[in-house]
Amino acid sequence: MSNKLRVAVIGAKGRIGSEAARAVAAAEDLELVAALDRDDKLAALTEAGAQVAVDLTHPDAVMGNLEFLVGHGVHAVVGTTGWTSERLAKLAEWLDASPPTGVLIAPNFSIGAVLTMAFARQAARFFESAEVVELHHPNKADAPSGTATRTAQLIAEARREAGCAPQPDATTTALDGARGADVDGVPVHAVRLRGLLAHQEVLLGGEGETLTIRHDSLHHSSFMPGILLGVRRVVSTPGLTFGLEHFLDLN
Ligand SMILES: NC(=O)C1=CN([C@@H]2O[C@H](COP(=O)(O)OP(=O)(O)OC[C@H]3O[C@@H](n4cnc5c(N)ncnc54)[C@H](OP(=O)(O)O)[C@@H]3O)[C@@H](O)[C@H]2O)C=CC1
């Protein structure tokens, strides 16, 4: 029996899942024991002895997958989007019933995106205005992106903690959607465009100046080091970890 960590990928035929399955198979310390997609039975991964599963499926599928994984004591690394406070509360219930199990949910696995979120949080209290623009390929199911939602939440949190005033905005008449989605008071705009992969700009504005923080994922390979780090760390991190930054030494 090898000492390699036994890993399953769910969503293994998808854009990021197929890349993740290749990255796991190529890692010397990991063994890809199951590569599942739609219509495959989750039991196949427990039968294969998976210790960790990477979920890269769809917001409609991820909760069912996690109920199974946590219920069977399989650690999970989740890139799938669609997280709400209700979903997180349900996941916390399942984890309470399975204390040794670890789940990492990462809105974004790329180091540049994680840094963008951290920099945006750091900068937010110094500017009157903050808006987020995310730009993705047109096959994406959810809008706004999980990364943009999280970025806006972090900006809002930082502004609340610093006692910032609400953002200035004199709009009294607008077409539906013209000012984007309101995430905790931060406007978030979603662009879907053929040719793009995953991109984000955080726009910050103050008196006489603006600051733009931009990140571009140009290939799915940008997500792989973060996924592999998550797989290696989640097995010794029981409970829920939200955000890859908790596995990075950012200070
Ligand atoms: N956190 C991060 O860094 C990243 C997260 N993502 C997220 O990952 C998710 C997947 O993205 P992407 O690869 O572009 O999407 P794709 O549609 O290309 O891939 C998803 C795959 O999962 C399959 N699938 C759907 N439902 C199930 C199920 N119940 N069980 C097993 N497999 C299932 C799909 O099958 P079918 O095609 O038949 O529906 C498809 O093969 C999205 O939520 C996306 O936002 C993406 C990139 C980076």
Ligand SMILES: O=C(O)C1=N[C@H](C(=O)O)C[C@H](O)C1
């Ligand atoms: O669907 C995608 O492609 C991506 N999804 C994630 C998100 O919604 O933030 C991460 C990245 O933006 C790519």
